[in-house]
Amino acid sequence: MVGGEEVRNKQVIFRDYVSGFPKESDMYITTDKTLHLKVPEASNGVLVKNLYLSSDPYMRLRMQKHGVDLDGFLASYTPGSVLSGYGVCKVVDSGHPDFKRGELVWGITGWEEYTLITSPEALFKIQHTDVPLSYYAGLLGMPGLTAYVGFYEICTPKKGEKVFVSAASGAVGQVVGQFAKLMGCYIVGSAGSKEKVDLLKNKFGFDDAFNYKEEHDLDAALKRYFPEGIDIYFENVGGKMLDAVLLNMKIHGRIAMCGMISQYNNIHEPEGVTNLIYLIYNRVRMQGFEVFDYYHLYSKFLETVLPYIRERKITYVEDITEGLESGPAALVGLFSGLNIGKRVVVVARE
Amino acid sequence: MVGGEEVRNKQVIFRDYVSGFPKESDMYITTDKTLHLKVPEASNGVLVKNLYLSSDPYMRLRMQKHGVDLDGFLASYTPGSVLSGYGVCKVVDSGHPDFKRGELVWGITGWEEYTLITSPEALFKIQHTDVPLSYYAGLLGMPGLTAYVGFYEICTPKKGEKVFVSAASGAVGQVVGQFAKLMGCYIVGSAGSKEKVDLLKNKFGFDDAFNYKEEHDLDAALKRYFPEGIDIYFENVGGKMLDAVLLNMKIHGRIAMCGMISQYNNIHEPEGVTNLIYLIYNRVRMQGFEVFDYYHLYSKFLETVLPYIRERKITYVEDITEGLESGPAALVGLFSGLNIGKRVVVVARE
Numbered sequence: 001m002v003g004g005e006e007v008r009n010k011q012v013i014f015r016d017y018v019s020g021f022p023k024e025s026d027m028y029i030t031t032d033k034t035l036h037l038k039v040p041e042a043s044n045g046v047l048v049k050n051l052y053l054s055s056d057p058y059m060r061l062r063m064q065k066h067g068v069d070l071d072g073f074l075a076s077y078t079p080g081s082v083l084s085g086y087g088v089c090k091v092v093d094s095g096h097p098d099f100k101r102g103e104l105v106w107g108i109t110g111w112e113e114y115t116l117i118t119s120p121e122a123l124f125k126i127q128h129t130d131v132p133l134s135y136y137a138g139l140l141g142m143p144g145l146t147a148y149v150g151f152y153e154i155c156t157p158k159k160g161e162k163v164f165v166s167a168a169s170g171a172v173g174q175v176v177g178q179f180a181k182l183m184g185c186y187i188v189g190s191a192g193s194k195e196k197v198d199l200l201k202n203k204f205g206f207d208d209a210f211n212y213k214e215e216h217d218l219d220a221a222l223k224r225y226f227p228e229g230i231d232i233y234f235e236n237v238g239g240k241m242l243d244a245v246l247l248n249m250k251i252h253g254r255i256a257m258c259g260m261i262s263q264y265n266n267i268h269e270p271e272g273v274t275n276l277i278y279l280i281y282n283r284v285r286m287q288g289f290e291v292f293d294y295y296h297l298y299s300k301f302l303e304t305v306l307p308y309i310r311e312r313k314i315t316y317v318e319d320i321t322e323g324l325e326s327g328p329a330a331l332v333g334l335f336s337g338l339n340i341g342k343r344v345v346v347v348a349r350e
Numbered sequence: 351m352v353g354g355e356e357v358r359n360k361q362v363i364f365r366d367y368v369s370g371f372p373k374e375s376d377m378y379i380t381t382d383k384t385l386h387l388k389v390p391e392a393s394n395g396v397l398v399k400n401l402y403l404s405s406d407p408y409m410r411l412r413m414q415k416h417g418v419d420l421d422g423f424l425a426s427y428t429p430g431s432v433l434s435g436y437g438v439c440k441v442v443d444s445g446h447p448d449f450k451r452g453e454l455v456w457g458i459t460g461w462e463e464y465t466l467i468t469s470p471e472a473l474f475k476i477q478h479t480d481v482p483l484s485y486y487a488g489l490l491g492m493p494g495l496t497a498y499v500g501f502y503e504i505c506t507p508k509k510g511e512k513v514f515v516s517a518a519s520g521a522v523g524q525v526v527g528q529f530a531k532l533m534g535c536y537i538v539g540s541a542g543s544k545e546k547v548d549l550l551k552n553k554f555g556f557d558d559a560f561n562y563k564e565e566h567d568l569d570a571a572l573k574r575y576f577p578e579g580i581d582i583y584f585e586n587v588g589g590k591m592l593d594a595v596l597l598n599m600k601i602h603g604r605i606a607m608c609g610m611i612s613q614y615n616n617i618h619e620p621e622g623v624t625n626l627i628y629l630i631y632n633r634v635r636m637q638g639f640e641v642f643d644y645y646h647l648y649s650k651f652l653e654t655v656l657p658y659i660r661e662r663k664i665t666y667v668e669d670i671t672e673g674l675e676s677g678p679a680a681l682v683g684l685f686s687g688l689n690i691g692k693r694v695v696v697v698a699r700e
Contacts (some may be wrong), residue, residue, distance in 0.1 A: 074631060238626065257630050272622010277588065279638030280607050281424060286636045288629030 004038025004093065011112035012327045014077040018063040021265045021335055026063065027083060027328040035114050039095035046099045046120040048089035050109055051350065054137040055321075055330045055343040056171065059085055060264040073292060083111035083327070088126070088136045090350070096120045104129070106136040111327055113347060124298060131309050132318075133349075138171050138342035139316040140305065142291055146258060147175035147234075148301045149294040151183075154256040154287050155232045159184035162226055164245065167236035167261060168209060169196040169317070171342035176234045177206050178314050185232070188225045190241065192337040199317060199340065218244035229253070238263040239271040246275035246284075255286040265335060317341030354388025354443065361462035362677045364427040368413040371615045371685055376413065377433060377678040385464050389445035396449045396470040398439035400459055401700065404487040405671075405680045405693040406521065409435055410614040423642060433461035433677070438476070438486045440700070446470045454479070456486040461677055463697060474648060481659050482668075483699075488521050488692035489666040490655065492641055496608060497525035497584075498651045499644040501533075504606040504637050505582045509534035512576055514595065517586035517611060518559060519546040519667070521692035526584045527556050528664045535582070538575045540591065542687040549667060549690065568594035579603070588613045589621040596625035596634075605636040615685055667691030 008031045018026050039047050062077045077083060087109040091099050099105070099120055107123035109115045117123065126136050138144060150172070151157060163180040165173045168189025177200065180187035189200045190212045200209035208225055215221040222230070222244055229250035235242060238260025249255070263270045279286060308314040319339040321330045327345045334343060358381045368376050389397050412427045427433060437459040441449050449455070454476035459465045467473065476486050488494060500522070501507060513530040515523045518539025527550065530537035539550045540562045550559035558575055565571040572580070572594055579600035585592060588610025599605070613620045629636060658664040669689040671680045677695045684693060 242626070257626070259630065260627050263627060267627070270624045270627065272624050273626055274620045274622050276592070276607070276623055277610050277613060277617070277620065279636065280609065280640065281638070283638050283640050283643060285638075286629065288631070288633050288635075290630065290633050293633060 004036040006034050006036050007114065009033045009035040009112055009114050010324050011110070012083045012324060014063065014079060014081060014083050016079045017065050017076070018060075019268070022060060022063055022332050024328040024332050027331075029325055029328075035116075037092050037114065039093045039116065043095045043116075043118070044120075045095050045116050045118040046091055046105075046123070047093040047114060047116050048105065048109060049092050049114055050087050050089050050112065050347045052088040052134045052137040053109075053111055053324075053327065053345040053347060054086040054141060054143070054171075055327070055334060055339075055345055056085060056143070057259055057261045057264060057334050059083070059331060060335065061267070064267060073290065084108055085111060086137060086142045088133055088141070089115070089117075094120075099123070099125075104133065104136075106141050111324065111345075113324065128302070128306055131306070134318060134320070134344050134346070135309075135316060137344050138318060139175060139309070139314070140302065143171035143342060144175050144305060145294065145298060145301050146291040147172045147179060148305070149291055149297060150234055150256040150258050150289060151176050151179045151232075153294065153297070154289050155234065155254045157183050157185055157232055161185050161231035162229065162250070163187045163232040163234070164189070164222070164226065164230045165234040165236070166190045166212075166241050167259075168206065169199050169204075169341060170236065170339070172258060173234070173236055174200075174204050174317060174341065175314070177204050180232075181205050182308070182313065195340060196337075203315060203317065212241065219247050222248045232256075234258060235260070237261050239273070243273050243275050246273070246278045249278060249282050249284045251282045253282060253284045255284060257286060257288040261335070319343045321345050323347070354386040356384050356386050357464065359383045359385040359462055359464050360674050361460070362433045362674060364413065364429060364431060364433050366429045367415050367426070368410075369618070372410060372413055372682050374678040374682050377681075379675055379678075385466075387442050387464065389443045389466065393445045393466075393468070394470075395445050395466050395468040396441055396455075396473070397443040397464060397466050398455065398459060399442050399464055400437050400439050400462065400697045402438040402484045402487040403459075403461055403674075403677065403695040403697060404436040404491060404493070404521075405677070405684060405689075405695055406435060406493070407609055407611045407614060407684050409433070409681060410685065411617070414617060423640065434458055435461060436487060436492045438483055438491070439465070439467075444470075449473070454483070454486075456491050461674065461695075463674065478652070478656055481656070484668060484670070484694050484696070485659075485666060487694050488668060489525060489659070489664070490652065493521035493692060494525050494655060495644065495648060495651050496641040497522045497529060498655070499641055499647060500584055500606040500608050500639060501526050501529045501582075503644065503647070504639050505584065505604045507533050507535055507582055511535050511581035512579065512600070513537045513582040513584065514539070514572070514576065514580045515584040515586070516540045516562075516591050517609075518556065519549050519554075519691060520586065520689070522608060523584070523586055524550075524554050524667060524691065525664070527554050530582075531555050532658070532663065545690060546687075553665060553667065562591065569597050572598045582606075584608060585610070587611050589623070593623050593625050596623070596628045599628060599632050599634045601632050603632060603634045605634060607636060607638040611685070669693045671695050673697070
């Protein structure tokens with residue numbers, strides 16, 4: 001006997017491997033499946049109702065067949081199966097002693113209304129709800145922790161240093177910029193529209209910002225904002241921007257390699273980066289990182305960031321889209337920069 | 351009054367900026383200049399007789415006009431002036447209280463018979479002469495310290511790790527390989543001829559080695575020697591080799607960026623490196639370094655390496671050319687891989 005109310009489970013299905021820019025039609029919505037709102041007997045999984053889904057650039061990497069073995073976090077989606085990603089969820093039923101019905105969690109879940117999470121140990125419990133719940137899909141979730149780890153742990157910033165972040169109004173970039181200001185750094189960001197540049201300067205307190213699409217010569221643009229060079233580069237885009245940054249790093253500079261959104265859609269023919277020799281000239285450390293190597297820092301991160309939020313020293317701009325049906329467009333739009341701030345798909349508010 | 355015997359000073363003169371591969375005719379020998387073997391009055395410089403000159407790949411970088419400001423160590427040579435580089439020298443006359451006539455030193459000097467060194471503070475005194483004096487232009491000089499710093503400080507090796515070094519029979523590579531063996535690592539090197547590969551395997555004790563010129567697919571070659579991936583890559587060549595290595599780094603691997611000899615002759619149109627995203631996938635640290643940031647480690651380095659030499663646990667292969675006249679050919683030959691081991695130009699033996 002299964003038990004539990006039976007419901008139709010609306011889902012976003014990944015149709016097939018993608019090459020080039022993803023399209024909405026690479027996914028489709030279905031309500032074909034039904035589900036009992038109960039964890040199967042003998043399972044120690046957790047059945048969750050998905051509330052907020054995080055639409056993230058790295059998901060593009062999972063939409064292709066990889067030529068090499070990668071860690072599970074980047075494993076290709078299975079054609080015909082439900083999409084997955086980070087989300088904020090409510091426990092509906094639990095077969096695991098650490099989780100109880102009604103508790104809020106965030107972690108990897110399905111792009112669907114309800115998900116049976118079979119390894120709930122990887123979920124984070126949400127204990128502070130005096131801040132917007134959707135923040136756990138952004139500022140207080142994976143993207144915020146990514147910014148924290150990348151900036152403080154990888155970039156080892158010092159007061160007064162010159163910091164540059166690309167994709168600066170995005171889910172991670174806006175947080176990096178505000179951390180840099182709080183640290184007493186000079187921070188400049190690049191983004192892809194006037195509206196985003198305004199946001200950086202007026203909402204997030206960046207010292208300056210520019211629209212990379214309006215710069216024919218990225219090297220010249222960087223020299224304008226960093227006449228003495230860049231101490232820290234927080235890399236979200238790759239390609240031409242990285243090449244220009246390499247020409248402008250200061251001696252003993254650090255580059256945190258967080259993402260390369262400009263390259264995700266031409267992963268089989270990426271742009272060549274030609275200025276790596278400047279890593280030697282200027283003795284620069286360039287370091288790739290993945291947030292899940294630093295999950296043990298999550299509580300320290302919360303202790304740092306929650307007070308900043310409560311004291312309004314950190315703000316966060318979300319780009320909320322309503323309904324699971326909006327998911328495919330929300331994801332695809334990231335790659336043409338349609339999002340203003342952190343893109344979150346609301347499946348349900350409670 | 352100047353004082354001191356007057357001698358003709360044979361010199362290697364840098365003719366003009368180079369593009370592409372350097373040629374012997376980019377330099378010329380002259381004996382036009384004469385010199386008094388005495389430090390000018392009121393100078394605190396040191397007049398040295400040059401004994402062994404180190405012919406190093408990085409010197410190619412100084413043979414061109416740079417588009418950007420670089421630290422002094424890479425400042426362009428001045429057309430019409432004497433070439434300079436690392437060398438082993440004997441003090442002939444001193445205006446500096448720390449240096450005495452007859453003492454042996456190593457450091458930056460001119461490619462000429464005698465040099466007035468105006469900033470002798472940058473020289474290292476040679477105190478151990480039970481080893482070949484020419485070693486202070488190689489194993490016990492800049493290249494050896496480079497290997498030491500790059501391997502131990504930048505790569506942070508652990509016993510049992512898998513290490514790959516390119517240009518492995520060169521001045522730095524052969525030392526890196528022997529350090530890796532002494533550390534209990536598995537070490538594979540690449541070089542450009544069968545003779546060099548034999549040297550790596552039979553003289554320096556590399557676990558394996560291959561001739562990169564015989565490999566059509568460097569990625570496949572690396573997978574053959576490192577089926578489980580590479581923990582540490584000591585980078586001396588850049589370009590295609592780096593791109594192939596990036597596909598084969600293990601999680602949390604480290605890349606010490608020491609040099610990029612494959613790119614020095616096409617510095618204005620370097621090959622694009624396309625696989626940098628693997629730094630993120632595998633959370634790899636790639637770090638450029640320059641040996642002079644670590645000069646403070648020189649005595650620690652000597653304490654480590656001198657016993658190894660005396661106990662014959664480290665060996666060093668030199669490619670000695672005789673006479674200052676051989677200098678231009680010795681330098682140019684590096685870029686077609688003509689040297690077997692560390693290339694040293696003997697100006698005088700005492």
